Amino acid sequence: DDHFDIHACVKSELRKNLNIRCVLIDEAQFLKKAHVEQLCRITDDLDIPVLAYGIRSDYMAEPFEGSMYLLAWADSIIELKTICHCGKKATMNLRIDEEGRPVCSGEQVHIGGNDQYVATCRKHFKLGEIAHLPRVEV
Structure with missing residues (x-):
């Protein structure tokens, strides 16, 4: 509020x-x-x-x-570090849609839907690349 x-x-x-x-x-x-x-x-x-x-x-x-x-x-300030899939420090947040494509426009805050956020380094953020890891069924 x-x-x-x-x-x-x-x-x-x-x-x-x-x-x-x-x-x-x-x-x-x-x-x-x-x-x-x-x-x-x-x-x-x-x-x-x-x-x-x-x-x-x-x-x-x-x-x-x-x-x-x-x-x-x-x-x-204490920075909690996150790692990009390439092993570098992740400083960016890439939004991807349900098909794994980068989302480059829209509201700053998106609630609901199937979009996800992936922490990436600046290079992979600019390229819109994420690691495609195999899914493991549990």
Whole structure:
């Protein structure tokens, strides 16, 4: 929710005498600038650490709003590395359709459907190439 106030929510929980030791955010790329500002206030004003996890950019190599501000304002950043099928560091997210073809246009966020995301290095992102691994039936 674009209008959800994370800082106000945490303050409300603190007024209930809850002992909040940390705020964890998953899929942080979907945050808005205002949310990231609120997270900074939680850290700076309430002395509560915030840990946020997410990806930097979308399938068109465009930064997500939340990621952009988190990267700019974070006190520290720990990168969790992913490996491309070629063995190089994967820094891009390639969207592929149900037939394994790269998707190069559309909405930044796609919910539902049969599209998948594959982490690739920049070279294979530009080429639109993914490894075709054999399927294993279990």
